[in-house]
Amino acid sequence: MITLTLEQIALAVNGTLHLQGSDLTADSVTDGMVHTDSRDTVPGSIFVAKPGEVTDGHLFAPAAVDRGATLLIVERHLDLPVAQIVVPDAVTALGDLATFVVARVRAAGNLKIVAVTGSNGKTTTKNLIRAVLERVGPTVAARASFNNEVGAPLTMLELTQDTRFLVAEMGASGRGEIARLIRMARPDVGIVLKVGLAHAGEFGGIEATVLAKTEMVTDLLETDVAILNTDDPRVAGMAAHTAARIVWFGQYGDEGVRATEVHASARGTTFTLQLASGEKRPVAFRVLGEHHVMNALAAAAAAEVLGVGIDDIVSALESVQTAERWRMxxxxxxxxxxxxxxxxxxxxxxxxxxxxxxxxxxxxxxxxxxxxxxxxxxxxxxxxxxxxxxxxxxxxxxxxxxxxxxxxxxxxxxxxxxxxxxxxxxxxxxxxxxxxxxxxxxxxxxxxxxxxxxxxxxxxxxxxxxxxxx
Structure with a gap:
């Protein structure tokens, strides 16, 4: 995380700073990583005591302190000799802190933010985009499937002043959840991969799913870019709901980023990549499954928008062997x-x-x-x-x-x-x-x-x- 004083953090999360028993002051600085799992804490960490469905993070605060946490963000003051910021809601505070950090980094440098959503393929696409962007600048991307109201801000809090790219994965199980994540880190590039039946029971049907996923592009500015799947009519229809410039990707469209000559085997999938500029290259994509070609096209579209050349794009795509553990x-x-x-x-x-x-x-x-x-x-x-x-x-x-x-x-x-x-x-x-x-x-x-x-x-x-x- 970027370097902040305890007072700055308290103001960012609308909390009350308590220093009793700690040797720190309001002006003390920290750049420690933020965790919600006490097992992940290391010396200098910030531990957020998040109440859960089964247990309560406050019960694990002593373990976090034992492992070296120097600041707790809690919903009630705990009898522990460590600096604490008491907030009304720990999850809201986590999001508020992420919003503050992203804004500080964006204001100080040349940070570009890419956000990805869709019923399928988010994690694979995020990993592919990271593989490409890491070749041209310091990149932060979600670990595993950190894509909800807790995981997404934890990713955002990994930013440093040197970070050039943030790749945020944004999932949802209901209306308003993607919009909330968008407010934390307003993307320069918003990607919608596909609208399917994943989580349809929670959303309340496919049409409600479409509305929720459309939140990715509705608040984009004219200077931003919406990358949309031209092969999915539900996603293609989102073009009418954004002011952003549209970049298409797909296997069957006539414009944007496309794949032709697709051939799948047990060794992966080969195809010819054509960027929106018209440049073409053959790709030997080792991630198993022809369906992952669409994820590769979305990643290539984002990279091209951000100024990455086709040679770096292809080289990065060919370097990825597995989408993620437990995914093909x-x-x-x-x-x-x-x-x-x-x-x-x-x-x-x-x-x-x-x-x-x-x-x-x-x-x-x-x-x-x-x-x-x-x-x-x-x-x-x-x-x-x-x-x-x-x-x-x-x-x-x-x-x-x-x-x-x-x-x-x-x-x-x-x-x-x-x-x-x-x-x-x-x-x-x-x-x-x-x-x-x-x-x-x-x-x-x-x-x-x-x-x-x-x-x-x-x-x-x-x-x-x-x-x-x-």
Whole structure:
């Protein structure tokens, strides 16, 4: 974080500074990292005691102090010998501090901010943009999926006075959440990747999802840039709701950043990248799955807008091997067995893309196995969408389907009701049962996809299978 006095921090978060028991003063300065998990704190850290759904961060403040935290941001004064700022709401204070820091860095230098949202692909696109921008200047980007009212400001607070680029990932489960993040760090470049059924149950339907994602571009200025997916009509329609300059990306449009000659294999995807300027280069993109080409196009569009040349863009894209842990992560290798662990998240769109990739990369004569768990947060659409995924597995001629957990059981039911299948689908209650079944039935040369929402926990099954077949 940038260097601030304790008094400046207290003013930024609208809090009351308490110094009893501390050897610091209001004029003492800190540039320590900000954490909401006491396990992450190191000497000089700032610990924000955030109340949670299950526990309360105030209970872990002593541990944070023991690990070296020199300042606490709390909702009530604690009997601890450390400087404390008492605020009405710790999460609001975290956002207020991030807003203050971003404004200070922007005012002092040449900071450019890129924000990414969409129902799928946010983390992958963020990582690709970071890989490109790091080649031309100091870059801060979200760790993992730090994209909500806590994770996004924690990323913003990693800025220093030398930071040239901030890449912010912005997720939402309801109206107003992206707008709140936009107010913290008003982007120069706003990207909308796709509008799908991810979190549709929480949003209240697809139209509500569109309205929420549109918040990314509604407040952009004429001097800003909105990067929109021309292949998604819902995203393309957002052009009517922004004053910003539009840059399109897609595989089927006639303008903007495009991909042609796309060919997917087990080694990744090759394509020809064409920038909005008309420049073209071949790209050997090693992130598995043709659907990730769209994320690469969005990253290339952002980089071009920010003045990065096509050679640096292509070199950076080709350097990335894995989107992120648990996202189309290739594991295994023993006896030619490939394990694809893509179980960090799942929606109907991403599940469809993963199954199509599994079918697409398969070598003739070898088997494909899909180990699938629940797609969460779909609300009343859950049953229908799980049925649809099961039927897709049949139509793609996946060799074996293993459905894990009662919440996903309709996938299994829908497949066994298809007359073209006879015993190719199995249902198990738990990840442990799935592991035992796979351990005994996987054959040399098989490709195994593990895919589910985070809440189903199959990402750990994917890790376990990857280790077993390593």
């Amino acid at each position: 992560q290739v594991l295994g290798g023993r006896d030619g067995v490939t394990v694809i662990n893509d179980a960090y998240n799942a929606s109907p769109d991403s599940m469809t893309a993963a199954l199509k990739t599994l079918a697409q990369i398969n070598i003739p004569g070898r088997r494909t196995i899909a180990v699938l768990g629940e797609m969460s947060e779909l609300g009343e659409l859950a049953g229908e969408e799980h049925d649809r995924v099961g039927l897709l597995a049949v139509r793609l001629n996946i060799s074996q389907l293993i459905v894990v957990g009662r919440a996903a059981r309709r996938m299994h039911i829908s497949t066994i009701n298809e007359g073209s299948w006879d015993g190719e689908s199995a249902f198990v209650e738990s990840a442990d049962e799935a592991f035992e079944l796979l351990r005994d039935t996987v054959q040399p040369g098989d490709t195994v996809l593990v895919k589910s929402s985070n809440s189903a926990g199959l990402r750990f099954l994917g890790d376990r299978l990857g280790e077993w077949f390593s």
